[in-house]
Amino acid sequence: MALRSTATAWGPVTRAFHWGMLVLFAGIVPVGYYMTDLPLGPQKLKVYALHKSVGLTLLALAVLRLAWRLGERRPALPPMPAWQARAAGAAHVLLYVLAFAIPLSGWLFNSAAGFPLQWFHLVNLPALTGPDPALKAAARELHESLVAVFLVVVGLHAAAALKHHFVDHDTTLRSMLPGRGGRP
Amino acid sequence: MRTLFTAALLLAAGTAAAAPTYPVLATQSSLSFVATQQGEKFTGVIRDFDARVSYAPEDLAHSGLEATMRLKSIDTKSPDRDQAIGTADWFDVARYPTATFRTVAMRMTPTGPVADADLTIKGRTKRIAFPFAWKATAGGATLDARVALDRLDFGLGGGEWADESMVAHRVEVVVHLTLAAPVAAAPAKPAAH
Secondary structure, three states: OOOOOOOOOOOHHHHHHHHHHHHHHHHHHHHHHHHOOOOOOHHHHHHHHHHHHHHHHHHHHHHHHHHHHHOOOOOOOOOOOHHHHHHHHHHHHHHHHHHHHHHHHHHHHHHHHOOOOEEOOOEEOOOOOOOOHHHHHHHHHHHHHHHHHHHHHHHHHHHHHHHHHHOOOOOOOOOOOOOOOOOO | OHHHHHHHHHHHHHHHOOOOEEOEOHHHOEEEEEEEEOOEEEEEEEEEEEEEEEOOOOOHHHOEEEEEEEEEEEEOOOHHHHHHHOOOOOOOOOOOOEEEEEEEEEEEEOOEEEEEEEEEEOOEEEEEEEEEEEEEOOOEEEEEEEEEEEHHHHOOOOHHHHOOOOEOOEEEEEEEEEEEOOOOOOOOOOOOO
């Protein structure tokens, strides 16, 4: 099986990016909402550390995924009204933008708060800015707002995929599902 | 004659205790510590402290260093961390607002002077060796020191916080004092005639 996408289906690399990042996002977002209310203690720091490590992983995956995407073709969309094709394209662009913007805004928030940034106890990353209470508040706001936008866009993206699968009975969803499900 | 003898004795005592006291220039001095949180070093500056420095290399017996640090003034460049550092798990600033440092003996070693001192943080006193570099300057002197401590010796972040992957045990204290010219020793009081 070729690694690259074909005219009719996404390749296994793209599918792995898609579902792998979904799993990580599905884990990190609830943790992000949960951790802020934890009482101050080492447990809280550990949960934050995990959140940051996964966030950095997602940022790295976003970089790799974008590079991969730029170097490969996209399967043709099944027949659909032009507005749907445009909406799908816009949602995909937005998801790519958010895949960068969400972790970067978290990184900025962490830097402005003056906290260390470490990837799974292995590598420390530099701060994007010095401690700055005003910027910290703004970056936090941004981080949270971007996640809210992301959840809405992901919801629409998933709803559209399910609609194509169950209502239109086309290959949109199958062309991304794990496994061999390509287009006939 | 007897009076003169007493005066001479007093004078001798005065001379013996003549290690001069250097006023600390607060704005050009700093007291800080370097700790490691999640693999990243950060510096905490203790902004509010008093220090008293009496030093003469030829009269170590009468030399001494003393400092009182008000720990509410710790600034780690992160308001969240500053707030955390003051809680009962760490410095417990509400119960132990100050830390003190007091030399009990001073000795000369091949690498320079070393003060043996009692350091009290969070109500726990530990005898530490405090090697320092002394440099006479045109206007007075400078004193520089860098001493490694184990935070657990002072009950800083015990229990769950003892985990080194979060906060390392080793903390380096960095002292830089700029000292003005010593205050002229008060002339021995003339003995009563």
